[in-house]
Amino acid sequence: MAKLIIFSAPSGAGKSTLIRFLLEQGLNIRFSISATSREPRGEEKDGVEYYFLTPEEFRRRIANNEFLEYEEVYKDKFYGTLKSEVDRILSEGTNVVFDVDCVGGLNIKRIYGDRALSIFVMPPSVETLRERLEKRGTDAPAVIEHRLAKAEYEMSFAPQFDVIVHNEDYDQAKEEVLRLVTDFIDNG
Numbered sequence: 001m002a003k004l005i006i007f008s009a010p011s012g013a014g015k016s017t018l019i020r021f022l023l024e025q026g027l028n029i030r031f032s033i034s035a036t037s038r039e040p041r042g043e044e045k046d047g048v049e050y051y052f053l054t055p056e057e058f059r060r061r062i063a064n065n066e067f068l069e070y071e072e073v074y075k076d077k078f079y080g081t082l083k084s085e086v087d088r089i090l091s092e093g094t095n096v097v098f099d100v101d102c103v104g105g106l107n108i109k110r111i112y113g114d115r116a117l118s119i120f121v122m123p124p125s126v127e128t129l130r131e132r133l134e135k136r137g138t139d140a141p142a143v144i145e146h147r148l149a150k151a152e153y154e155m156s157f158a159p160q161f162d163v164i165v166h167n168e169d170y171d172q173a174k175e176e177v178l179r180l181v182t183d184f185i186d187n188g
């Protein structure tokens with residue numbers, strides 16, 4: 001049976017980087033493209049990184065019960081996992097990987113139980129998050145501050161996850177993620 005792998009962490013901890021690596025390993029895994037009401041940033045394209053929806057369209061889909069889970073992750077910025085996206089991937093017999101905030105990650109884990117592996121990506125420190133977000137260069141300074149302000153709160157959820165991966169040394173974190181996910185898909 002196809003399985004679910006959830007990555008959650010504060011902004012800048014390295015979820016997207018580790019997921020990108022995982023998707024390049026030739027495993028039977030696809031990315032669950034979330035919906036969001038935030039604006040695309042940089043080179044992001046609709047239907048690739050996200051389904052970019054207007055706030056009105058996002059609300060319409062909430063009312064229509066189309067989300068497996070959704071959160072207002074940042075003020076006025078909604079993000080959600082569409083049931084149709086997950087059902088389609090799983091029904092093809094493909095494992096699915098999620099990049100979602102901590103509350104969303106724990107909600108998906110609660111829904112799918114042992115069929116899901118929840119991974120918390122722990123950064124070395126909040127200061128490291130700042131350095132990484134500044135270096136990434138995709139967000140305005142005020143957005144970075146807003147994200148950092150939530151980081152400690154998000155880290156308090158870590159013990160509720162199945163496993164915590166420390167992302168200080170990137171090669172080490174990659175190796176650990178690959179081992180965890182391969183084991184889970186094969187035997188978990």
Ligand SMILES: Nc1ncnc2c1ncn2[C@@H]1O[C@H](COP(=O)(O)OP(=O)(O)OP(=O)(O)O)[C@@H](O)[C@H]1O
Nearest residue numbers: 010011012013014015016017132136167168169170
């Ligand atoms: N171990 C690491 N050492 C140094 N830099 C790293 C490491 N892991 C990721 N990075 C870099 O940190 C930045 C943030 O990583 P990434 O975008 O993957 O974070 P994220 O958790 O997905 O953030 P967000 O929630 O904002 O999307 C990227 O520029 C990435 O290249």
Ligand SMILES: Nc1nc2c(ncn2[C@@H]2O[C@H](COP(=O)(O)O)[C@@H](O)[C@H]2O)c(=O)[nH]1
Nearest residue numbers: 034035070071073079080081099100101104
């Ligand atoms: N609860 C959910 N959180 C989600 C979903 N998709 C993404 N996210 C999280 O939002 C923040 C910000 O993402 P960014 O792309 O603006 O940097 C990050 O923590 C994501 O993990 C979702 O479907 N549900």
